Amino acid sequence: MLFGQGSKTTVGLDIGASSIKCVKLERRNGTYALLALESRDLPPEAIVSDEIKDRDTVIFNIQSVIDMVDPRTKDVVVSVSGHGVITDKFTLDKKTGPEAEQAILFEAEQRAPYDLDDVTMDYHVLSVDDVNNKMDVLLVAARNDFLKQYLDLLTDANLRPVIVDTDAFAVLNAYEINYDIHPERVTALVNIGYDNTNVVFIKDGIYHSTRDVAAGGRNIFDTIQKEFRLNQELTMKAIKGEMEASIDQDMLKATIVTSAEELISGLEVAFSYFRSLAKVDKIDWVVLSGGGALMPHLPEFLQSKLNIPIEIANPLRNIEYDPDLFTNVQPERIAPLLAVPIGLAARKV
Ligand SMILES: Nc1ncnc2c1ncn2[C@@H]1O[C@H](COP(=O)(O)OP(=O)(O)OP(=O)(O)O)[C@@H](O)[C@H]1O
Numbered sequence: 001m002l003f004g005q006g007s008k009t010t011v012g013l014d015i016g017a018s019s020i021k022c023v024k025l026e027r028r029n030g031t032y033a034l035l036a037l038e039s040r041d042l043p044p045e046a047i048v049s050d051e052i053k054d055r056d057t058v059i060f061n062i063q064s065v066i067d068m069v070d071p072r073t074k075d076v077v078v079s080v081s082g083h084g085v086i087t088d089k090f091t092l093d094k095k096t097g098p099e100a101e102q103a104i105l106f107e108a109e110q111r112a113p114y115d116l117d118d119v120t121m122d123y124h125v126l127s128v129d130d131v132n133n134k135m136d137v138l139l140v141a142a143r144n145d146f147l148k149q150y151l152d153l154l155t156d157a158n159l160r161p162v163i164v165d166t167d168a169f170a171v172l173n174a175y176e177i178n179y180d181i182h183p184e185r186v187t188a189l190v191n192i193g194y195d196n197t198n199v200v201f202i203k204d205g206i207y208h209s210t211r212d213v214a215a216g217g218r219n220i221f222d223t224i225q226k227e228f229r230l231n232q233e234l235t236m237k238a239i240k241g242e243m244e245a246s247i248d249q250d251m252l253k254a255t256i257v258t259s260a261e262e263l264i265s266g267l268e269v270a271f272s273y274f275r276s277l278a279k280v281d282k283i284d285w286v287v288l289s290g291g292g293a294l295m296p297h298l299p300e301f302l303q304s305k306l307n308i309p310i311e312i313a314n315p316l317r318n319i320e321y322d323p324d325l326f327t328n329v330q331p332e333r334i335a336p337l338l339a340v341p342i343g344l345a346a347r348k349v
């Protein structure tokens with residue numbers, strides 16, 4: 001760019017099934033400062049399994065978080081995840097320019113379980129091995145109908161998506177700006193949401209692969225609601241640990257543990273698939289984010305079931321912020337929820 005360095009602030013918007021989260025970050029000499037953050041809980045039926053069921057409610061809540069973060073916002077970085085998105089990695093003979101593009105498209109066509117006309121694709125050359133004349137390519141494809149749902153939503157909310165990322169890569173980005181990646185520790189970043197749990201595997205100090213597990217907090221939420229006969233608002237309070245005096249904590253723990261089975265078996269499948277793909281014996285470390293990281297008893301239970309040490313992510317670890325941004329809540333109490341929006345807002349636009 002000839003004049004100036006462009007806008008140094010970026011707004012990351014995470015349209016989750018449980019809540020919409022939005023942050024504004026400013027880039028300051030290679031570090032970041034959090035200028036604003038805002039979130040709105042959605043009714044549980046507004047977005048179900050990545051499908052937008054109640055557009056008006058979602059748009060209203062998007063506009064509402066944007067108005068609080070910065071009403072002048074037009075450009076946002078957003079993400080998609082779940083069954084409409086496919087991420088793949090492969091190795092090709094080293095090529096450059098249009099030749100590389102052709103080879104990547106050809107390979108995508110061979111591998112993809114979909115018609116290339118029905119998807120929007122993007123690729124990124126992860127690494128080049130000059131000795132063996134090979135390159136590792138990361139391919140991300142999103143189904144067009146799936147993508148359109150989200151893009152139309154943003155247009156109707158008067159916003160312009162300048163980058164469409166995936167939840168998993170946003171989680172990875174948030175991790176990279178806040179932590180040093182351990183070169184020897186095989187790590188799984190696990191972002192437990194409402195309908196999706198994004199898993200990113202790191203091996204030899206670099207990204208290895210990603211998988212979305214179609215399970216999350218919804219099942220736990222629904223079971224608590226039913227078992228304790230609570231309305232939605234009180235169920236959320238119970239999950240946030242705000243009803244300790246009025247509900248039986250042993251029963252709450254038992255309910256969470258039993259309703260997390262589906263999530264755990266999904267994670268076990270993802271982990272064992274990764275172990276065989278990456279040819280590793282074990283995963284050394286799990287870094288938990290998303291609302292699930294804040295649910296009472298869940299991290300401990302995951303740790304004992306998976307038999308892997310778990311750390312709760314703090315996506316604000318390396319980020320400057322004014323403590324006054326967190327009026328009613330301690331930052332650590334909500335930081336894990338911010339992995340995706342922070343990772344998005346930290347993208348270079
Ligand atoms: N402060 C909190 N304490 C405990 N649990 C919470 C808290 N906030 C959210 N949750 C729970 O975490 C889950 C939602 O997590 P999250 O906000 O990461 O999902 P989402 O991003 O909206 O969903 P998805 O990524 O699947 O679209 C819900 O089950 C919710 O009840």
Ligand SMILES: [Mg+2]
Nearest residue numbers: 016193194340
């Ligand atoms: Mg999410």
